[in-house]
Amino acid sequence: MTDAADFGEDRYYRHTGRTPFVGSTLAAVGAWVVVSLLGFAYAYADLYIKLVDILSLLILVAFAAAMGFAVYGILRWGQVRNMAVVAIVSLSAGLLGWYASWVTWEHALIAREETPPPLWEMAQKPAAVYELAAHINGFGTFSLRKRVVKGTELWVAWGIEALVIIGAITVIPIRGLREQAFCENCKTWTRRQKGVLRLGHGDEDVLRQQAEAKNLDHFEQLGLVDAERAVHFRVDLFDCPRCDQTRLMTISRVTVSYNNKNQRQESVTKVVDRLRLTGEESAEVRDLPQTVAARAAQAAASAGSAPGDAGSSAAGGSEPESAEGLSRPASLGTTSPPQPPQRPNA
Numbered sequence: 001m002t003d004a005a006d007f008g009e010d011r012y013y014r015h016t017g018r019t020p021f022v023g024s025t026l027a028a029v030g031a032w033v034v035v036s037l038l039g040f041a042y043a044y045a046d047l048y049i050k051l052v053d054i055l056s057l058l059i060l061v062a063f064a065a066a067m068g069f070a071v072y073g074i075l076r077w078g079q080v081r082n083m084a085v086v087a088i089v090s091l092s093a094g095l096l097g098w099y100a101s102w103v104t105w106e107h108a109l110i111a112r113e114e115t116p117p118p119l120w121e122m123a124q125k126p127a128a129v130y131e132l133a134a135h136i137n138g139f140g141t142f143s144l145r146k147r148v149v150k151g152t153e154l155w156v157a158w159g160i161e162a163l164v165i166i167g168a169i170t171v172i173p174i175r176g177l178r179e180q181a182f183c184e185n186c187k188t189w190t191r192r193q194k195g196v197l198r199l200g201h202g203d204e205d206v207l208r209q210q211a212e213a214k215n216l217d218h219f220e221q222l223g224l225v226d227a228e229r230a231v232h233f234r235v236d237l238f239d240c241p242r243c244d245q246t247r248l249m250t251i252s253r254v255t256v257s258y259n260n261k262n263q264r265q266e267s268v269t270k271v272v273d274r275l276r277l278t279g280e281e282s283a284e285v286r287d288l289p290q291t292v293a294a295r296a297a298q299a300a301a302s303a304g305s306a307p308g309d310a311g312s313s314a315a316g317g318s319e320p321e322s323a324e325g326l327s328r329p330a331s332l333g334t335t336s337p338p339q340p341p342q343r344p345n346a
Helices: 021-048 053-077 083-111 119-123 126-139 149-176 206-212 216-222 279-286 288-315
Strands: 191-200 231-239 247-258 264-277
Touching: 021 053, 021 083, 021 149, 021 231, 053 191, 053 279, 083 119, 083 126, 083 149, 119 126, 119 288, 126 149, 149 279, 191 216, 191 279, 206 216, 206 247, 206 264, 231 264, 231 279, 247 279, 279 288
Parallel strands: none
Antiparallel strands: 191 231, 231 247, 247 264
């Protein structure tokens, strides 16, 4: 069982909120540097890569996602488990990435006509950056459907761009790190294996109660299903790669659907979120398919041997060394042999 000192008395995992000073400081600085560089690159891509509207939007989304995942990776490397610190660093990185891209874009735009002031000097004068933006807004920088976009419409477009960049850089690290689990004993992030089991859908409150009671018989009653079942439960396991102390289980309801292009889509809702397990319990969950198969094979074998045993008894003779060649006595009729227990349908 996971050490209570690591995760508190709650049976579910929660981040401890610990923030190593050196790791957090380096992670914050690294995040700010990386988003500034990516913002610089995005500004030139936006200015010089002239594509149709939808592709321009894809460039924006690609750069914003790259910044967000970069910040997530850096904070994970810094082992930051305090979500308040994660939010502060992510939001500040989002604002910095957007501002860096804007200053760079203005600097490159000026460079087309004349020698601009040094980029660093422009960045230190946000009021001048805004005044230049207002001036540019008066005559616009691109056209839409053969019409120059300017004024309020251009402000709205710039606002959407800012929301995409800042939002992605802020939300991606927060959501990503909130889904992780950290082993305080080994000072490392756990590994997550998705889809260890797929179970038939059932009452979610009952499932939560049975999971907390570590009653795997309930899992067998739900039945093992494949990933194409329209509604089912997916079981994920977390484990520390270095020790046996941190073992966790998440169970999610998965709803499978297909769009008009016949592309598979999944809607995932958590029912059990990172329930703590012992090493033995985690192994039992992982081995459940093999356990169910072994029991089914044993039941089938028992059912197959039952008619022969009955025949020997009815004949009144001693039990033969081999059951081969035995035939059912006529006195037993045509009674069907007992069948193995059937698992309830999901």
